Amino acid sequence: MERLEALRLVAAQALHGELVFPTGLDVSLTLLRALDDPDCHVDHAVRLVKGDPLLAARVVAVANASIYCRPGQQTADLRQAVARIGLRTTRTLAVAIATRRLAGTPQSPRLREAANRLWAHTSEVAALAQVIARRVSHVDPETAFFAGVVHEIGGFYLISRAADMPTLLDGDPGDWTEDNEAIVGRAILARLDIPPTVCAAIEAMWEGLRSLPPASLGDTLLLADELALTPSPLYTTDATRTADSAPQIDAVVNERTLSEILAESAGEVAELAAALRQ
Template sequence: MDRLEAFKSLAAEASRGELTFPTNLDATLKLQRALDDPDCDTETAARLVQAEPLLAARAVAIANSVAYNRSGNEITNVRAAIQRVGFRTLNALVAAVIVRQLDSKITDPHLRAMADQLWRHSTHVAALAQVIARRVTHTDPDTALFAGIVHEVGSFYVLSRAEEFPGLLDGEPGEWIEFGETAVGRGVLGKLGVPSTVTDAIEAMWHGLRALPPESLGDTLLLANDLAQVPSPLHVRPGATSQQSAATIDFVIGEGSLQSILDESAEEVRSLASALL
């Protein structure tokens, strides 16, 4: 099977919902559904999260990040962390665990390195998207954070299957965009139950449709993707840096500019991206 046939095969599987997920993902998806239950209160959520050490540690780290800890008072337990960040941010953290579990079975060192870089890229996009949503596009910051975390979930899935198809990630970027990003990505987002509002924004980002100044969630994601300090290993733009992108798309916002907002929010973005790791 050549590369194009392999992509088409994965895309066909995704469109039918026949996706191969790691076994540990089932437990996390059950946790996600439990937290989504309207009757789930803070005490119940804390018990559920404490049963997942990675999620528990990440919840406390996020609660103590600059983005959420304005007072400087450090939190040391899951219950207090949930009270501070809220259920919507908690759901974004569960999504982060789900995305990382997709690449858990990768053994090839090169693919492992790509997956690690892809996650660092995703955390930067998520942190930037939250800031941009709050201060530039005035869309919902929690939704932007969630969208940033899951925007490369199709790429993680393809990486998780790449060892089955040698040479899958070689060749022209156009094939990756058509089959890997769009077809497979859409299927994985659907299988994971990502809301249509977020899926639509991610698809807008795939197609590069951005308004200036940015206004929508899709604009927010695309701008964050352009500005992320860590590039995606699957969408490398030769010679491009976050500083060059910012200079290219800088614009006036009120009495300031995009660049001034990025400068003011640099520590917040760094702290939030680090906590997501």
């Protein structure tokens, strides 16, 4: 099967709700449904998180990042970590685990590398989006963080399907920007009940619509995606950018420049992205 034919087939299946999720994702989805309960108490959330060691480690790592933690207040206690970051961020981290698991556990080194690079890109975009929201666009930082986590969710699904359709990752990476990936992405976002505001921001990112300085959630997400030093492997053949080769995007923000603000926040971005990759 040719590459574009395979891509169209996966998109057509997604359009009709025929999504094939990898083994292991059910655990994450069950946890997400439990955390979605408006009556979910912190103690109950902690018990749920303990059942997923990877999520528990990530919650503690993020709670110890400087964005959430003052110097000298690091903790190894899961309950304290959940209480510190809150249930919204805990749920975002559960979604992050589900997103990464959506790629499955590829046996092919090529697919493993694609999944790892896509997660590195996703982690950086999520961290950048949180910082840009907090310091520049002044949209809700936790929503921006969440949007960054799920903005490539369709790509992880396509990587999982490439195990059965090896040609799916062949050819020009630019093929992934076609409407087919948007169809897959919309289907998965709907299946996971992603909030409409986040879906709209991702749609704006797909369309490449943003203003400078960023003012909306969509602006924030697209700017974070463009500034990430680790680009998505689905859109470029370059493994990484360098600070010199990254897009030069700047704007005046309250008598300061965007580049100055982001330079000051570089440590926070790196630390939060690393915690997501924990």
